[in-house]
Amino acid sequence: MLKQERHNYILEEVRKQNKVLSSELSQKLSVSEDTIRRDLKELSDVGQIKKVHGGAMQNGYIPFSHKDREIYAHEEKVTIVRKAIQLIQDDSVVVMDGGTTNLELTRQLPLDLKATVFTNSLPIALQLSEHPGVETIFMGGKILRNAQVAVGLDVINFVADIHADICFIGTRSIHHVIGITDFDREETQTKQALISCARQVVSMPLSEKLNTTQPFKVSPIERVHTIITELAPDNPLLDNYRKAGLQIL
C-alpha cells in the first residue's frame, strides 16, 4: 500500500468520524504506529488535520466542499435558492428539472421536509436520497452524458400521469417576450413536458441570463409564474417581467 493511499484513507476517516486513533489505523492499515504517527505529522504539517495525543482530529472547517466550489457563481445561486425554499410546502408534489441551481436547491432543502419529488436529474436524485422525508421518483429515459439528465419520450410519457404543485425548470436563457429557451432540442422537448404538468412553474436564472436567448423555445413567458434571481425583487432589470405579470422573488 502506497503512502499516499494511507493519507487518503486517513483524511477520509477523519472526515467521517472527526477523529482517528493511531492504534486503530496501525491495525487497519497494517503498518507500525510509528509510520502512522509520521503520516499524521505530515498531514498535520500541511494543515490537513490537527494532530493530538493518541491520534488526530479534524482541523478547521473546510469552507466549501469540492463540489460546491465547482458550481459557477455558487454564492449567487445560494441566494436564489434561499428564496425558493419557501415555495415548497410540506406534502406538496414537486417536479425538479436538472441544472446546478436546482441541485443547490435540493441541497438546501430542510432535512425534515415531507414531499414527493419527481426528477430527471441523476445528481439531484442522489442528493434527494439523503432527505428522509422525501419520496423520490426518477423519471427514466435516455441519459444525456453532459447534463446527466434523462430526456426523450420515456420522460415525456412519464410526466403525462403527473399533476404537480410546482415545477422548478432549469433555465439557460429567459427573455421577457420570448420566454425560456435552450440549445439542446431533446432537452427542450423534455422541459416542455415538465412544465406542462405543474400548477406553478418557477424559473431561477442568474441575472446575467435575463434577456438572452437560445435556439429552441422551451416555454412562452406566460406559462412561467415565478422568477427568482439573486437580485432584489425591485431591481429595474426585472421590471419587464413584473409587467408581464410574473411573481418576482
Added chain:
Amino acid sequence: MLKQERHNYILEEVRKQNKVLSSELSQKLSVSEDTIRRDLKELSDVGQIKKVHGGAMQNGYIPFSHKDREIYAHEEKVTIVRKAIQLIQDDSVVVMDGGTTNLELTRQLPLDLKATVFTNSLPIALQLSEHPGVETIFMGGKILRNAQVAVGLDVINFVADIHADICFIGTRSIHHVIGITDFDREETQTKQALISCARQVVSMPLSEKLNTTQPFKVSPIERVHTIITELAPDNPLLDNYRKAGLQIL
C-alpha cells in the same frame, strides 16, 4: 509495445484502480521499472496522473472515489468483475441491476466499449455517463433510499419493452436449489422483471453468499445462466452449481 500504448494502458489502469505500482506495471508490460518510472514521470509532468513513491495515483479529486473505498471486500469484487467484463461484447444491450459489485463492474468497463446499458441504479448511471461509447438509459421509478435504485411498477413497465443480451443481477443470496433470494419485496419484484427480459442472466455473488437465503424469491436457479465468484471456477464450493448446469467463471 509502443510507448504511447503503455501510456494509454497506464492511464486506463489509474482510472480503474485509482493507483498503479511501478513494480506491477513493469511485470505486466514487460519493460524495466526504469521505463515505467519514466512513463509515470512524463504523464505526471503533463498533469495526467500524480506520481508518488512506488507508483502513481489519479490526479484530481474524483467524486464518489471515497465511496469506492468503502466497498466491502473490494479486492474480491475486482477479481469478480475482471472475469465478467469478457461477457460484454461491443454493440450488445446490457441490463445492469444495482449493487456494489455491479458498480465496480461499471467502473472497470473499458472506456472504448460501445454498448447500450439499461440500469435502475443512480450511481451506476452516473458512472456510465463517463463512458463515451455507452448509451445509458435509466429505468425510472420510485427511488429506494438505501440502495439508490429505482423499483416498482414504473421500472417493470419499462423493462417490458426491452430484449437485452445480458443481465447482471445484483445478488444478495444464492442457493443451488432455491435460486436467488432477497429481503426487500419491492426490489425482488423489480429484479424479477430485469431477469425476464434478458437472454443471459449473470449473478456475481461473493463466495460467502453462496448457499444462503433471504425471505423473498427472485429467481429459480434454472433461470440463471452464469455465476461468477472470486473463487477459481473449479472450486468444490461451486460443484452444486456446475451440476445444476450453470456456467462458472
Added chain:
DNA sequence: AATACACATGCATGTTTGTGCATATTTAGT
C-alpha cells in the same frame, strides 16, 4: 546504400525515501 541523428530502453551507480525497531522522553489521567 550509407550515414547521421533522435529516440527509447535497460543496466550500473550512487542517492533518497519509507519503514520498523530500540531507546529515551513527554504526556495525560488517575
Added chain:
DNA sequence: ACTAAATATGCACAAACATGCATGTGTATT
C-alpha cells in the same frame, strides 16, 4: 506524584529513485 501510553529520536535496511552510459531501433538526409 505515579504510571502507562504516546511520542520523539537515532539507527539500520530495503525499496524506490535519479543519473549517466551503452545499446538498439527507426527515420531522415545525403
